[in-house]
Amino acid sequence: MSAAANNHHESVRVEVRGLRKSFGDHEVLRGVSFTVERGEIFVLMGPSGSGKSVLLKHIIGLEEPDAGELLLEGQSIHTEGLRDRYRMAMVFQSGALLNSLTVGENVGLYLREHRLKPEAEIQRVIAEKLDIVGLKGTEEKIPAELSGGMKKRVALARALIIEPQLILYDEPTSELDPLIAITIGQEILALRDRTHATSIVVTHDRDLAFGIADRIAMIAEGEILEIGRPEDVRRSQHPLVRKFLTADFKPKQP
Ligand SMILES: Nc1ncnc2c1ncn2[C@@H]1O[C@H](COP(=O)(O)OP(=O)(O)O)[C@@H](O)[C@H]1O
Ligand SMILES: [Mg+2]
Structure with a gap:
């Protein structure tokens, strides 16, 4: 999270490779990999407790992985001074x-x-x-x-x-009624068009995910089950993805 303005791109490419993280003997991330392209809206969708917030914390540097790598524009996040070269903003669940x-x-x-x-x-x-x-x-x-x-x-x-090049959103629609949630989704789309920033959105809100994503990664129990364009994820035959998409309840967020 730096305001150094010496980078010419308006957005940044993010790669997550084989990320693993345990707390005690609870393995929360079990080898998560994906790439988010510049300017993309990438949604990590999954039920409560699946490891979404922990993953975001790794991207902003609040957690260190047990194994795996994070790269910005192809360079390891541990490269001296790399984090300071990019402007990253996080919108926390609570608004804070x-x-x-x-x-x-x-x-x-x-x-x-x-x-x-x-x-x-x-x-x-x-x-x-x-x-x-x-x-x-x-x-x-x-x-x-x-x-x-x-x-x-x-x-x-x-x-x-x-003026972030990467915006991370953690449950941007939690605790909002559905009509207000829609306006937040529209805001995320408008901000991307205006800033050209890369956006990573973590949510258990299926309507938000399908409403804004260029691509969706479905995560459950620390593993990515499916990844692709919204229409591809909607057609997934993975039983847990089907269950998440068709369940008529919305899992409660802690
Ligand atoms: N600092 C921590 N210490 C121990 N367990 C944690 C910690 N942070 C998260 N967890 C556990 O990791 C799991 C995933 O949490 P989280 O990423 O917050 O889920 P969500 O997908 O709902 O955002 C949960 O079981 C949570 O209790
Ligand atoms: Mg969370």
């Missing part, structure tokens, strides 16, 4: 806004902390990012005044502040 700060302060936090721009410029950028997510003029509001959908949008605006 700071309640003691206004909306504008939440969005501008990173730029102010790192003194990346003069104050007038920071205020202009905050206004611009809020406008992009449909929250123009809400700078002075406090998070407690906002609906769940609006909080998610503020979290998106905050992610946009570094």
Whole structure:
């Protein structure tokens, strides 16, 4: 998560190769491999507890794999200084806004902390990012005044502040009612078109997955069962994929 602006691509290619991770004797990721192309919206879809958030944490560097590799633009993530060369943003499941700060302060936090721009410029950028997510003029509001959908949008605006080349979303529609969830999906599509960033979206929401994905990887119990375009995944004959796609319940997220 860096704001170094010395990379000419607007997006980044991500490769995950043979990733394995256990906590104690619980093997959470059992050799996960996939490649996400520049500018792609790649959805990791799967039930609760399948290892999706753990996988995202590896990509942003909050977890280290037991085995396997992560590459950005073909280079190992352990290459000296590599993470700092790319701008990555994460939109957490909870939105994770700071309640003691206004909306504008939440969005501008990173730029102010790192003194990346003069104050007038920071205020202009905050206004611009809020406008992009449909929250123009809400700078002075406090998070407690906002609906769940609006909080998610503020979290998106905050992610946009570094002009990310890679945006990671963890359950962007959790805890939202279905109609609001649809607007978040539309926002993710619009942001990709606007930023050209690569997007990796982790979700147990089938409607979101099929609504936005260029490709979907279906993950269960730490393994990828199926990977392909939405229409290919929909036709999968894998019994667990069929079960996930046809179950009329939505697994609850912890
Ligand atoms: N830091 C940790 N220590 C121990 N177990 C963990 C840790 N993080 C995740 N797990 C376990 O790994 C499994 C997958 O978790 P997670 O990736 O959060 O699932 P989800 O697909 O719902 O995002 C769960 O059983 C969870 O309890
Ligand atoms: Mg999760």
